[in-house]
Amino acid sequence: MHTSIELTDLMQIFIPDDDDDAIQKAYLSANSGFQSPAAEYSTTGGDINSICVINKLATYRMRAASESMIHAGIGLNDIVVVDRSLNPKHRSVVIVEYNNDLIVRRFMKDQVGQHSTTWLKAENPKFISIHPKEGDLIVIWGVLTRVIKNLMV
């Protein structure tokens, strides 16, 4: 059987994005005659992506199609940012495959001494929580990192 190896010792981890400040600064200083006193500081206006997206290659956007997680702050039609490279921890909000659908629930890992029970909690009493039995296979699609709400009128 294969062993899992630590990928960090093999390869580079930091890949600067195209709109990385470092590249922007280098470009500016090469092209402008006038050296602005603000040159040291970021000129890209801040980047929403860097707040919402940690691992671009494993990140996906989805749309909340129900109010199953309303008490977790996820409203109908909100956009959720899902990262497949993260592993769920107790209370992580996750996407799960269930009955041919992708559903959102809170991952709960109740520890009682040595024994732990994992279940998937709906944050809305009107929706069902899932309590998998011994031997059931629950496929975690990804872990939610952010929810994006539209507040415009």
Next chain:
Amino acid sequence: MSCERVFNPSLKNKPVVVLSNNDGCVVARSAEAKRLGIKMGIPYFQIKQFEKTHGLIALSSNYRLYGEMSNRVMAIILLMLTRSEQEIYSIDECFVELTQYLANYNLTDIAFAIKNRILKWVGLPVCVGLGPTKTLAKLANHWAKTEPKFNGVCNWQTIDAQERDAWLKRTPVSEVWGVGRQHSKVLAEMGIHTVAALASTDPMRIKKQFSVVMARTVMELQGVCCLEIDNIQVAKLQIISSRTFGKRLTELEQLHDVITVYTTRAHRKLRQDGSVCGIITAFIQTNKFREQDPQYYKSHSISIAVATDDVVILAHAARTAVSHIYKKGFDYQKAGVILSSISPKGAKTQSLFDLDPIVDSKKEALMSTLEAVTSRFGKNSLGLGTSSLTGQTWEMTRGNCSPDYFSEEGLPPVY
């Protein structure tokens, strides 16, 4: 198939097929569809009845989805290496050079690490084949796909020698990279039916019978590396852009419109390569499968005085060529352009016909603007004349396409 199932788990455990352009024929099948006896490449209309009898689901190709997923897979592999070590071969395959890791790492472990990371980050199951040559790596990849005991990763170097011999004798020679149907027939006449047989043939004999390319394949099977990892994008020598129409067209004006679109597409690739083109060929044809219809196929080439990458000139030449070959009274089903006599931009020799450098730089500015707009707003946002307007009758039929899961409107719903 796998891409569709990532975002739509209801497609699992069901007979599903993906159709080619214009929903013509089957290009991908789920295991359940295979069990119904649906063969690769079979025309859609021949299996349509399975929709009612067996609940078959037929999806149109969702290029946006497959392209995005492919980009992610290739980028994930690249994250783990340096750019010079990866050669992207097609939308779903790439070669990777791992020789430099041999001393310190177990390559099979690396292969599993890559496979598992792709499955986790993108949800796509991939198979990995490792070998001392590209041809052997491809062969190992085939075994990884077809023999469950490998769990998706097959390393040529570490397979038990006796088992390996048995597989070589069992695998038909047509599975070797570079050996197609035609070659297999000729090899069969020479008495070579299996990979083992081909691998033990003298490359010189193969070179005489076929070509040096085939001889290299034999040497690669014997463990001699002839094909290096090639990540340098070589400029294409010929650029072709053509499509079959969704509906049959009869009027010259319609053909002008489509040829302008295809020229624009080909021009994009020309610009990407940094090339200019000296000859443009346009062709139009009727549906050769409808033998009851009168048939017409004609092409015409136009030589351009000064090799150019100006889309306006190319499109004008293409339309002129079509006017030259168009005949009324035919139902045209396909058209295309071929850009040839391609050379790198800037290499052109001075000619009496060279354009005024000021006009040149204006045209360059126009082209750069066109590129900037289309790269930001999409390929069809800006084009020449009426050619880019959507809703044209000749656009591809894609009846049952899954949503663009990466667009605002198509985000997958979660409940």
